[in-house]
Amino acid sequence: MRCIPFAFILFAGSALTAWAGPAPKYAVAELPAALRENAHAVERRHDELLTVKSAARTVETVLRATTILDEAGSRWASELVYYSSLNRISYFRGAVYDAGGRQLRQLRSQDIRDISLSDGFSLATDARGRVADLSQPTYPYTVEFEYEVVSDNPLFYSTWKPQATEQFSVQEATFKVVMPAGLALRFQERRLPAGTALAQSTVAGQQVYAWRVQNLAALEEETDAPPVSELTPAVFTAPSAFEVEGHAGQLNSWADLSRWTYELNANRATLPPALVAGMQALVAGETDERARIRKVYKFLQANTRYISVQLGLGGWQTFPAADVAAKGYGDCKALTNYCQALLSAAGITAHAALIKAGADEHDIRTDFPSSQFNHVVLCVPLKAAKADTVWLECTDQTNPFGYMGSFTGNRHALLLLPEGGRLVPTPRYGAAENRRQRHADVYLDANGNAKATLRTLRTGLEYDAVAGLAGLELSEQKKRVSNRLALGNFTLDKVAFQPLPTTATIPGLVETLALTLPGLAPPSGKRVFITPNLLSRLSAPTPAVGERQTDVWLDYAFTQLDTVQLHLPASLQPEQLPAPVQLTTPFGTYSSQLQALPDGSIRYVRRLEMPRTRFARADYPAYLEFRRKVSAADKAQLVLLKTDA
Template sequence: MSCFLNSLRRIGCGLVLSGLVAPAAWAGGQPPKYALSDLPPGLLENAHAVVREYEETLLVKSVGRTVQTVRRAATILDENGKHWAGELVSYDQLNTVNYLRGAVYDANGRLIRQLKASDVKDYSLADGFSLATDTRGRLADLSQPNYPYTVEFEYEVTSDNPLFYSSWHPQAGEQVAVEHASFRVITPAELPLRYQERHLPSGSAVVRGKQGTLDVYQWQVANLAALEQEPAGPPLEELVPAVLTAPSAFEVQGHRGALTSWQTLGQWNYDLNAGRDMLPADVKARIAALVKDVPDERARIRRVYEYLQANTRYISIQLGLGGWQTFPASAVSATGYGDCKALTNYCMALLKAADVTAYCALVRADEADIRTEFPSNQFNHVVLCVPLKAAKADTVWLECTSQNEAFGYMGSFTGNRHALLLTPSGGKIVRTPRYGATENRRERRADLYLDAQGTATVSVQTVRTGQEQDDQSQLLHGLSPADQKKRIAESLPLPNFSITKFNLAPDRRVALPAVVETLGLTLPNFAPPSGKRAFLTPNLLSRLPALAPPVGERRADIWLDHAFSHADTVRIHVPAGFQAETLPPPVQLITAFGTYSSQIQTLPDGTLQYVRRLHMPRTRFPRTDYPAYVEFRRKISAADKTQLVLLKNEA
C-alpha cells in the first residue's frame, strides 16, 4: 500500500563517516585492530555486537549535491549479532556509490581477509510490486563461522538528492553497544545546517568550528551500553542518542526549494505537482454523470472513491524525481494504474470534476509519527484530504492505493498521526483521523455446550471494528477461505481443538469498517471430570498475560499506544446432573491505565454466563508507575485464569 517518496534516499544501515582509512592500511602486516581484549567489560553485557568505531561525515558541496562517507567497525559476539557483518549501500539515478571497502579481523584483532570486488554483489532493490524502479544495492557480507570477530566497512556516496540529509543513529538496534561514534557535517556558511539533538549523553552536544570557509558541526558519543526495548515501553528510537539534520535550501533536478518551515516544504511539493490534475473530457463527463443526482457532498465523494477503487490499481513507480512528482491524472486515466502520488492526484482530479475540492497530504505510513517540531522530509506516503463544505469541522480522508479499504478509513496504517497538507499557499500540519477505544472494539459472544465426559462444543461470533479489524480485513482480501481458516486457527490460544465451522465476512451495516468472524469449535477434554467435580476456565479466547516484574531501574515511560475496548460474553451450558459448586467473586479494576471487570452469574434457565470487559486508553505514564501497571496486569491475568468448579449431583 505504501510508496517511498524518497526513492530510497539513504544507504545501508544509515551509518556514515569521516576520516577514511587509506587503501594501504588494508594491506597485511598491519598491527592488530579491534581486539576483543581492548573492549571495556561493561560493553559486553547484554550485547550481541559492539560498534567499535562509527564515523560519518556529510559534506554539503552545494544546494544540489552532498557527499556522504562512512566507516563502521563492529565486533560480532554471537549468531544474534550476525546481521552486523554485512553492509548494503543503495544507489539510483540521484545517488552514486564511489567506493565500498571492507575487512574482517579475528578476536585478537588480526586481519583475516579483505573485501574483494568479487565479494560485492549488485542487486536490484525492486520491491516486487513496482512497475519501474532504478534503485539498486551493493551488498558486502563478511560473516564468519566462528565468533567473535570484527568487520570494518567504509563507503562513499555522492547524492544529487539533498532534500534528505543524514540522520545520525549511532546505536541503531537492541542489544548493541557502542564504543565510539562521531558525526560531522561540513557545509557552506550560506547553507546553514538545521539539526535536532535527541537523547544525547551529557557533554555530547554539537561542537561548532570552521574548515577554511566552511562551517563544521560535530558530535561524538562513547561507551554506550547495550539496551533492550522494555515491556509496554516506547520504541528504542525514543531512548537512544540521535541527531536529525535537514537542509535550509535544496535543489533536486533543477527544482529548487526551501526547508525552513512546513509551509515551504509543502509549497515545493505543491508547485512540483501543480497542473498535473487535468482529465480527458470524456472522464470529466463520466464523473459529472455519476454524481449529477447526488446532492449530498459526502455521498458524491463516496461515489467517486468507489469509481477510483473499481478502475485503478496500485503499482509503485520510482525513477529519479518520480519519488515526489506524480504522473499526470490523464496518464492514470489511460493506464488504470499509478503509485500513491499518482492515484491520490487522480482521485483529487476526479473529485474536482464532481465539484469537490480536495488536497494531497504527505504522511509517514506504518511507522512512528513524524516529529512536528522539526520540519523536514519525514514522509513515505500520500493520502487525500477532503474538507467538507457543509461542515467546517468535518473532513473525509481517503486511502487511494487500496481497492478494498473502507470509505473514509485510515486505520493503523495512516491514522492517529500528523500529515502535511499540500495547498496553494504551502504546507500545513494537520491530524489524520483518531481511533480510540470507542472505535477500536472487539465484541465476542460464545455458547459453550459441555457433555458429561468433558468435551465441549462451542459456537463463537466475534465482531471487530476500527483498528481491531485491520488484521482480519487483510486476511479477508488477501487469502483464500482455507488460508483464512488456517491463520485464524494459528491465533487461537487453545491447546487442543478442531474447527467445525468457519466464516469471515465484512459487516457493512456500521459506519466504521467491521469484520465478523464465526467459528464452530470442538474442544476434547476441555473439562474432564475428576471424581465428582469438573474444572473449566470460562475465559476461552481473551486472556491477557501478566508482565514480568521490573529488574533493576526502568528506563522508559509506559507507552500504551493502542487504545481498544473488548467485551466477551460466554454462556456455559452444563451437562445434566452438574451445577456450579461455587461462583468466583466478581472482579472490578478501575485505574488510570484502564478498566477491567469480570463476573459469572447463573441465569434463570441454569445456564452460567461469564461477562468480561476491558477498556484501555491510548496514553503515556512515567516510568515510576511501572510497578503499579505490572500489578494491574497481574490482577487481570489472575482473573482471566479463574476456574469454575462444577459439582455432580449425587442423585
C-alpha cells in the same frame, strides 16, 4: 638447552611480521567490560561525514566497525547501502576480523548483492540497494564496512543515531557535517549525553559541525517501553535551501516544503472531457456530500491499480492525470492526483497530503520541518461540516472508504497547498474504535468435551489484522485462524467472514467459527474444572530485573468485550461462582463476572479497556500489579460438581 642466535630471532621475527598481514585491530579483549554487559553487539567505531557540496549535491561517507558478540547480534554483520538514479555509490568496502583482531578476509565484489527494495507505496525512492554479509560461524568477531554515496537529492540530509537498538553498546561514534559558505545547516539535537557538545569551526571558508559520543552502555530491553529512538542520542539535520534536478526550494518551515511539492506537481490534473462528463453524471442527483465522494472513490478503486514508479524526480513528481485515465495505473502520487482530479470534476475540492506511512511507523517530528515522508494520501474537507474531513487511501482497491488504519492513521500529514500547507492530524483510532467483541456459546457434555460457536466482531485497528482473511481460500482461512487460536486440542469445523456494511463509520469484520473441543474440561473425581475465559487471557509482563529504566509506554488503545455462555448438562452444577472482579486504574479498566441463569447455563462477561498513554517509570510497579490482577482474573476457574457421581 641450546641457545638460538639473537640475529636469527630478529630475522625470524621480521619474516613473521612480513607474512602476518595487516596489524591486528578491534581485538575483543580490549573492550571495556561495561560495554559487553547486556550487549549482543558493540559499535567499536562509527564515523559518519556529510559533506554538502551545494544546494544540489551532498556526499555521505561512512565507516562502521561492529563487534558481534553472539548469534543475536549477527544482524550487524551485514550492511545495506541504498542507491537510486539520484544517489550513486562511489565505493563499498569491508573486512572481517577474528576475536584477536586479525583480519580473516576482505569484502569481495561477489559478496555484494544488488537487490530491489520496493515497498509498494513509497513516495520518493528508487528502492534499490547493495547488501553485503560478513557473518562468521564463530563468535565473537568484528566486521568493518566503508562506503560513500553521492546524492543529487539533497532534500534528505543525514540523521545520526549512533545507538539504534537495545542490547547494543557504542564505544565511539562521530558525526560531522561540512557546509559550504552561504548555505545554512538546520539541525536538532536529541538526548545527547552530558558533556557531549557541538564542536563548531570554520575550515577554508566552510562551516564544520561535529558531534562525538563514547562508551554508551547497552540498554536493557524492557516490557512496554518507548521505542529506542526516543531513548538514545540523535542529531537530525536538514537543508535550509535545496535543489533537485533544477527545481530549487527552501526548507525553513512546513509551508516551504508544501509549496515546493505543490508547485512541482501543479498543472497535472487535466482529465479527458468524456471522463469529466462521466464524473458529473456519476454524482448527479446525489445531495449527500459524503455519498458523492464515496461514488468517486469507488470508481477509482474499480478502474485503477497501483504500480511503483519512483525514478529520479519521479519520486516527487506525479504522472499527469490524463495518463492514469488512459493506462489505468499509477503510483501513490499519480493515483492521488488522479482521484483529486476526479473529485474536482464532480465539484468536490480535495488536497493531496504527504505522510509517513507504515503500520510500524511512528509520527513525524512535528517540531522539525524536514522531509520525513514516504507516501501521499488525499484529504477531502467536507463543506457541510467544517470540523469533518474524509481521508482517502488511493493505492488500495479494497481499502474501506475513509479508513486510514494503522498504515496512515494516528499521525500528522502535510497538506499540499499553493500558498504553503500545514500539518494536520489524520483520523485517530482509540479504544472506542479499536474493538474486539466476541460472543461464544459453549456446549459442555458430562465428560468435559465441548462444542462451541464463536462470533467475533473486530473494528478499527483490530480489523486491520484480519481484513484480508475474507478474500482467501477456505483452506488458507482455516490455517491462519487455527494458528492464532490459543487453545489446546481443537478441531475447526467452520469459518465464515462477513464485513460490516460499507456505510459503517469504522470498518469491521465479523468472524464466525465452529469448534470441537475434546477434553476442554476433563473430570477430576466428582469435579470438573473449566476456565470460562477461552480466548482473551492477558498475560502479565515479566518483572524487570533491577530498577526500571524507562517510562511505561502504552502505544495501542483497545477495547475487548467477551461474553461466554456455558451450556451445561443436567449432571453438572456450579459448586461456587468466583467473585466478580472490578479494576479501575490510570492504566486501564477491567471487569469480569459469572452469573447463573434460570435455564441452568452460566454466563461469563469480561471487559478490558486500555488507553494509549505514557507513565513515569515510577508507576511501573502499579502497572505491573494491574496486569497481574487482570491475568489472575482471566485464568480463574469455575468448579462444577457432578450431581450423578
